[in-house]
Amino acid sequence: MMRTRFFLTMALALAMASRLVAASQAPLPANAHTVAARLNVAISKLAGTATGQSPSLAVAIAENGRLIYDRGFGKAKPNTRFRIASITKMFTAVSILQLVEQHRVALAASVATYLPSVPYARKITVRELLQHTSGLWNYVNAAFVDGAVRKPTTPAAILALAASHPLGFAPGTKYAYSNTGYVVLGLIVEHVTGQSLSTYEQQHIFAPAGMHDTTFGRAAPNATMAVGYMTPHGPRATAYDPSWLFADGDIVSTAADVARFDIALLGGKLISPQTFALMQQNPVETHDASGSYGLGVQISSPLGYRFVGHHGGVPGYATDNEMVPSHGLAIVVLSNSFDFITGRVNRVVLRTLLPVSPVAAIREDPAITARFRLTLLSLLEGEMDRSKFTPKVDAALTPDVLKQTVIALKPLGAVTSVKYRSMRKMRHGNAYYYDVTFADGRTMTWEFALTARGKIAAIGSTGG
8 A cells, every 4th residue: 555656636646747847946035934924824724634634734845955944734743753655765765876876786786696585686686676677576555455564574574475476577677666676675775784774874864964853663752743544534544563664665754854854865965966866867657647767766847847756655644755956945745644635735835936837838739638628527427438548547447446536526516617737748648737626616737648649647636
């Protein structure tokens, strides 16, 4: 059940995906107090127990090396801690790249160079682990479904489970998200350094970045921890042992501490600017709503700004850490509702701090707009023509997903207008953006992605 980004709105919230978009440096508005007040009002509307809200919500913003905003909403305070889920992968990736800079690990080396007993170690490289192109079976979903996560485990036991599953494809030939790969990366760090992953990252990431409210596995005994829920009005998420998440999702932190990590990363304090650029070079297309994937980072720009970061989710928590390097900006969103759409907060922040999108205007194609509207209306009715979707999206559109999406969107009422915003080119097609207004007055920006052959690769809301 661990996720990177969800697919359908409300039930599976759409991730932000794109290619690089150039943008010039833009300063923050002059009156910081006015900006903070506007953010407080807008974000506070997203905190609560109604559909689409989060009981506890923490938001931190960094700009040009400074933490400029740190606020808790609902039941959260600025020092409230959350499970940051797959944002953890950024820390694991930075640990590996620090060792690459020291010539202690090579991206092109096989896993067998460091851990010969790992399943398929001679066939997989370190780079393939970082980019989810290893083909290793993804253990997390099965572990949550069968309840194994209720008891402690070890990385070795996780890899023993993976060994009983064949590779999904020849390593390096395609993308398939694999938490198992990041378990291996964590073990490589431990093998090369002779330290536990937690000790290494405490010394080489947390301390240099000034992160004082961050731990592995569980929150400190005296810390305030947000209780996780599956929806804002319940139920509470089923308890699980954090040992199952290791290097792919076991960090507990605050929004401000994650923002301090971003400040250190953008400022060259953890890895060199050249290595940070390497994390973003030659990303692999995921062929779904999650965009492209570099070395431990997702790369996307649905609203016209290039985001580099990672989304995360484990039962009880939805998280997002997004940097906009061209503007020296970082936005961290931590929620204790599994179905919360973190992109809604990102949208508020971008509209407040960077109101002018750098996306070039591209003329609307009425036929594409009509097709989007028809698909959206079909989605709202829970009836889809599956032949119109890519196989991967079709598989994700389970009856339960459709049912839950209809239930989540029904309170918004009928669609009253669809307004074209922009289009971006992808490697295998195009993504189109529309402002959709519902009968209750709410407006959301939706992405509608089509492959070069006209199959629907994504449809969902980036927030409202």
